[in-house]
Amino acid sequence: MPVSRLPLAGLALLCCLLPGACSPTGAAVGAAATGGLAASSEKGFAAAVDDAAIRAGLNDRFFKKNLELFADVNFAVEEGRVLLTGDVPTPADEVEAVRLAWQPEGVKEVIDELRVRDDSxxxxxxxxxxxxxxxxxxxxxxxxxxxxxxxxxxxxxxxxxxxxxxxxxxxxxxxxxxxxxxxxxxxxxxxxxxxxxx
Missing domain, CATH: 3.30.1340.30 (Histidine-containing Protein; Chain: A;)
Incomplete structure (x- = not known):
């Protein structure tokens, strides 16, 4: 029996309204709930769930390691590939972000498009x-x-x-x-x- 997407979408909305929804745990629940939408994409449900797990792992690691880095780095996850974008304060922060991005289980590739911050x-x-x-x-x-x-x-x-x-x-x-x-x-x-x- 196919999984209904309506309860998943409702869960995602509920998570956004609850306190702590922006925490790594809240982000993980939200990422899992969005699996219903991602299941309609070309990559399929299994890959969508894997990517959601990777994203949850990234949120958790960046949040626990360095709050500034957590705020500065954006990541997109598709088919186990992680794209890092954003501006970071120093080259050392860029290295740390790449190191953290490789840590979640299932990561196949890390694409580093981070830039060291400038005045603009x-x-x-x-x-x-x-x-x-x-x-x-x-x-x-x-x-x-x-x-x-x-x-x-x-x-x-x-x-x-x-x-x-x-x-x-x-x-x-x-x-x-x-x-x-x-x-x-x-x-x-x-x-x-x-x-x-x-």
């Missing part, structure tokens, strides 16, 4: 959020793109894309959207294509 980071943060929001909206409203298959991170105007594309054409469509967004400085794709162009 705070100014660029709002613009980066705007770019990410714009791209996510483009993907959600395009019926030819399965938006649930992608994780998007934007750092200093560079768009990092991680996930699974059904076809090369779908990935090309996303790249066209990226190029049309103002203030984008670059595009880096770590997308696995299920059906490459012939």
């Amino acid at each position: 980071s705070l100014i660029d943060a709002a613009r980066d959020r705007w770019i990410a929001t714009e791209l996510k909206a483009d993907l959600v409203f395009d019926r030819e793109v399965s938006a649930v298959n992608y994780s998007i991170e934007v750092v200093n105007g560079v768009v990092y894309l991680l996930g699974v594309a059904r076809t090369q054409q779908e990935l090309d469509t996303i790249e066209r959207y990226v190029k049309q967004i103002a203030y984008v400085q670059g595009f880096v794709s770590y997308v696995h294509v299920l059906e490459p162009a012939k």
